[in-house]
Amino acid sequence: MIKYFRLIVFLLSLIPLIIILMKIFFDNLGPEPIKEITNHTGNWTLLFLIFTLSMSPLKKITNINIWISFRRMLGLFAFFYASLHMLTYTGLDYRFDLTAISKDIITKKYIFAGFTAWFLLIPLALTSSKKMMILLKHNWKKLHRLIYLISILGVIHFIWLVKKDLTEPLIYLIIILVLLILRIRFNKNALLLFDNKRS
């Protein structure tokens, strides 16, 4: 059963990719195609980070374990879309012009935040397998808590790049903060439960 659900989530997660490929294929990207691709992949990166963060609260709220089995895949999709996003900027837009790109990283704080977020995703993607989970033991959990920092960096990146209207990034920020608070509260409750059992 879980297998089929996973397959469905996998196929659903491909939809943003398919949408942008269709737009490219049908020449439907509008006046500024590179920006369209950048924004599409950037928004979906942030959304997949949020999906990833929602799985554990969803499990706790619904009392169904299945959510957790999607978490790894969703996280990897976040990394996938982040990489497409980064490559659109470095490859399509700047033609891998390393001087221009490194200048941007140093002087533009939103690029710095974005790059840091993407960079921090790499160790998480590399250690996402079950094997690594076992190998790293409790360090795995600590390492993977980075996803909260990454999400917040992603939102900061968004806030810094917006010219004036902050509505969208602030909505994302609120969602992420709610998820973070849920997480902390659940952990506290779990601790309390644990204490009660001991006494």
Next chain:
Amino acid sequence: MKKINYSQITPEKIYIKRRKFIKSLGYGLSSASLSSIPLISNAFANTDLSKLTDYEYITTYNNYYEFGTNKSDPYLNSQEFKTKPWTVRIEGEVENPINLSIEEILSSFSSEERVYRLRCVEGWSMIIPWMGFSLSQLLNKVNFKTTAKFVQFETIYDPEQMIGQQKSILNWPYTEGLRIDEAMHPLTTVVTGLYGKSLPNQNGAPLRIFVPWKYGFKSAKSIVKIKLVKDMPNSSWMITSPREYGFYSNVNPNIDHPRWSQATERPINGDMFAPRIKTLMFNGYADEVAHLYSGMDLKKYF
């Protein structure tokens, strides 16, 4: 005015083709005399204004926050906007303030085609065949006093019609300003149309300013007031973020905006593989305008 009638009946595609044909004739002649083939890499040089941006892009990809902050909002939200009746008031340091109706303006000054590059501070550019005349002609209609050192432009304030003004995104009404010598420069244009047609609402109908050597936001749209003033006026963007938007805002590839590199720009052409092009000093109009700023530290007066 003759020109407007002439192209009003010309669909854009034919219009472009005809222009290209005329251009190619020009190239033919010049290349015959220079006995060389015109360089394709002209496209990279950025001084080439022959490849006009599509009418569709010019009229659907706009920064006009009065109608919303998305690029497509102005097109979507401005179609019902009423541009008649319309009066422009010229006041301030003048002998006799006047109110001019749009009809008076259109009949007193004949619009000509002016192909200029528009460079947005966000790092993109278009090449637009505007219709218009020099602002100096309009300003000469009022006898402004010697105390008039700056000009302030004011966009209409009408939140009922302009849904963007219902939110306090910017300091409404939108204001912009120029130094008097900038305003009197022949390149500074009062725009009344584009592609040989009357100006679409999303592009600032019925009347807007266009200053080719400055970032796009300096060119205020849907003007109702022109005020000659003694002191440097504030502008909506300066009030919003003085660190990011200076009074002069001349296109300058050497001075980066805190958010966008200004060294290069992306021409709006719908081609995902088109390369960036180099941004030129004063947007390519240095020969005409550089003297206005001689001796000024452009890093300080950005």
